Amino acid sequence: xxxxxxxxxxxxxxxxxxxxxxxxxxxxxxxxxxxxxxxxxxxxxxxxxxxxxxxxxxxxxxxxxxxxxxxxxxxxxxxxxxxxxxxxxxxxxxxxxxxxxxxxxxxxxxxxxxxxxxxxxxxxxxxxxxxxxxxxxxxxxxxxxxxxxxxxxxxxxxxxxxxxxxxxxxxxxxxxxxxxxxxxxxxxxxxxxxxxxxxxxxxxxxxxxxxxxxxxxxxxxxxx
Ligand SMILES: Nc1ncnc2c1ncn2[C@@H]1O[C@H](COP(=O)(O)OP(=O)(O)OP(=O)(O)O)[C@@H](O)[C@H]1O
Numbered sequence: 001x002x003x004x005x006x007x008x009x010x011x012x013x014x015x016x017x018x019x020x021x022x023x024x025x026x027x028x029x030x031x032x033x034x035x036x037x038x039x040x041x042x043x044x045x046x047x048x049x050x051x052x053x054x055x056x057x058x059x060x061x062x063x064x065x066x067x068x069x070x071x072x073x074x075x076x077x078x079x080x081x082x083x084x085x086x087x088x089x090x091x092x093x094x095x096x097x098x099x100x101x102x103x104x105x106x107x108x109x110x111x112x113x114x115x116x117x118x119x120x121x122x123x124x125x126x127x128x129x130x131x132x133x134x135x136x137x138x139x140x141x142x143x144x145x146x147x148x149x150x151x152x153x154x155x156x157x158x159x160x161x162x163x164x165x166x167x168x169x170x171x172x173x174x175x176x177x178x179x180x181x182x183x184x185x186x187x188x189x190x191x192x193x194x195x196x197x198x199x200x201x202x203x204x205x206x207x208x209x210x211x212x213x214x215x216x217x218x219x220x221x222x223x224x
Contacts, residue, residue: 003030003066003166004030004064004066004166005028005065006028006029006049006053006062006063007027007062008061008062008063009023009026009027009049009052009061009062010023010026010059010062011045011048011060012060022048023045023048023049023059023060025222026218026221026222027223030166031213032196032198033192033196033197034198034199035189035199035212035213036212036216037212037216038050038202038203038218039202039204039215039216039218041219044218045218047170047202049218050168050200052064053200054083054087054168055071055079055087058072066086066166067165084112084114084162085113085115085164087164087167087168088168089167090152090155090159090172090188091155091169092170092171092172092174092175093175094143094152094154094155096143096155097143098142100143101140101141102141102143102146102157103123105154105158106154107126109158110162126161129157129161130157133153134153135150135153138150138154147180148175148177149179152184153187156172156188160191163195165197165198166200167197167199169188170201170202171202172185172203173185174203182207185208
């Protein structure tokens, strides 16, 4: 089933007198249960299209259809709601809060997502997800005591704890060594399949491409 359609999206920035056209009409349909990898040279617009799709910045033109609704026509408040309840995010750096335990990071995310769970249910759900990513034994740990790969596992748990439909991953393995990269990518692959996520990932790393169902190349603001 197709849940996410990017249609003729453009993006321009005004640099003084000059208008820089960063995206020149991007079309892309994401499919449930699949990882779509976006590759291409630096500056080709990969992160720009990912952040526009995720509602983190506005397109200059075109449409983003999520479950049939055009996100480019939504109010900021509705975009925020969609983002916090339906989208999950993983970035190159795990961005964990250093003074919250692993369990508290996920609890905070459930509060932000405004799920209907009470605190006891949240605790049970956190435990279930931490088992899924192999981090249940470190639930009371603070991020500075975790390895890079462990931090990314927790970041992935935090990205999926509220049961999002779409997972946006911008260079999720870039800060890791080869062994950890593969482990993290296997986890993203496994979760995409088992939870039926629609995953859009930006990567520079060719070794991660075998885990993708589709590889899309961008060059100079368009898909080639
Ligand atoms: N807010 C902005 N104002 C002006 N130009 C911008 C802005 N954001 C991005 N750009 C420019 O848009 C182009 C595309 O950037 P983007 O980050 O999408 O590329 P990318 O393909 O993800 O690159 P990389 O692989 O290096 O991360 C770059 O030339 C960048 O400098």
